Amino acid sequence: GNSVTQMEGPVTLSEEAFLTINCTYTATGYPSLFWYVQYPGEGLQLLLKATKADDKGSNKGFEATYRKETTSFHLEKGSVQVSDSAVYFCALCPGNTPLVFGKGTRLSVIA
Amino acid sequence: NAGVTQTPKFQVLKTGQSMTLQCAQDMNHNSMYWYRQDPGMGLRLIYYSASEGTTDKGEVPNGYNVSRLNKREFSLRLESAAPSQTSVYFCASRVETLMNTEAFFGQGTRLTVV
Numbered sequence: 001g002n003s004v005t006q007m008e009g010p011v012t013l014s015e016e017a018f019l020t021i022n023c024t025y026t027a028t029g030y031p032s033l034f035w036y037v038q039y040p041g042e043g044l045q046l047l048l049k050a051t052k053a054d055d056k057g058s059n060k061g062f063e064a065t066y067r068k069e070t071t072s073f074h075l076e077k078g079s080v081q082v083s084d085s086a087v088y089f090c091a092l093c094p095g096n097t098p099l100v101f102g103k104g105t106r107l108s109v110i111a
Numbered sequence: 112n113a114g115v116t117q118t119p120k121f122q123v124l125k126t127g128q129s130m131t132l133q134c135a136q137d138m139n140h141n142s143m144y145w146y147r148q149d150p151g152m153g154l155r156l157i158y159y160s161a162s163e164g165t166t167d168k169g170e171v172p173n174g175y176n177v178s179r180l181n182k183r184e185f186s187l188r189l190e191s192a193a194p195s196q197t198s199v200y201f202c203a204s205r206v207e208t209l210m211n212t213e214a215f216f217g218q219g220t221r222l223t224v225v
Binding site for chain 1: 115142144146151152153154156159161169201203205213214215216217218219
């Protein structure tokens with residue numbers, strides 16, 4: 001079946017540190033891939049997406065590249081800020097069906 | 112620019128009580144979803160509706176019913192609430208016929224069953 005596995009948190013970083021949150025997936029066909037962010041007390045917001053192999057999604061300094069050969073979509077940011085503290089979800093869409101989400105990774109950035 | 116609107120934002124129920132969570136979207140999306148979010152479990156799909164007039168079970172449908180009232184509205188009903196249904200509930204919508212489109216989420220309903 002379709003599934004998403006992302007690294008368990010929580011992840012705690014100092015401001016300006018480099019961030020990587022790993023995400024791997026299992027899916028039939030060629031899914032679209034997404035990263036969502038959830039700030040405290042809010043709903044999920046789309047952070048970035050990629051719809052085919054080798055695509056790079058980017059937004060607000062975050063990037064992720066769709067790697068079909070390793071079935072991965074790792075989230076990276078070169079220099080995190082306190083305001084990036086949130087829960088990050090990796091998700092895939094295998095077709096005309098609901099999105100499948102990972103369990104989320106909580107990031108805390110300390111000044 | 113409302114997007115997806117959920118009501119209520121917070122609710123406390125006693126075991127055995129019933130309630131309906133409301134969701135409406137103004138983006139003309141064909142598909143709507145109900146998820147629950149629990150610590151360490153991520154988001155789990157309860158029910159979804161691919162189009163007006165259709166509903167399908169997701170991963171955790173037991174104890175819930177849904178109604179797709181029209182294209183805009185998709186409600187979730189708990190007939191007899193249980194403490195295991197304490198959770199944060201999110202409604203989402205999407206253009207499901209396009210694989211590369213994202214889902215848009217409401218702000219969530221935090222439900223506590225005592």
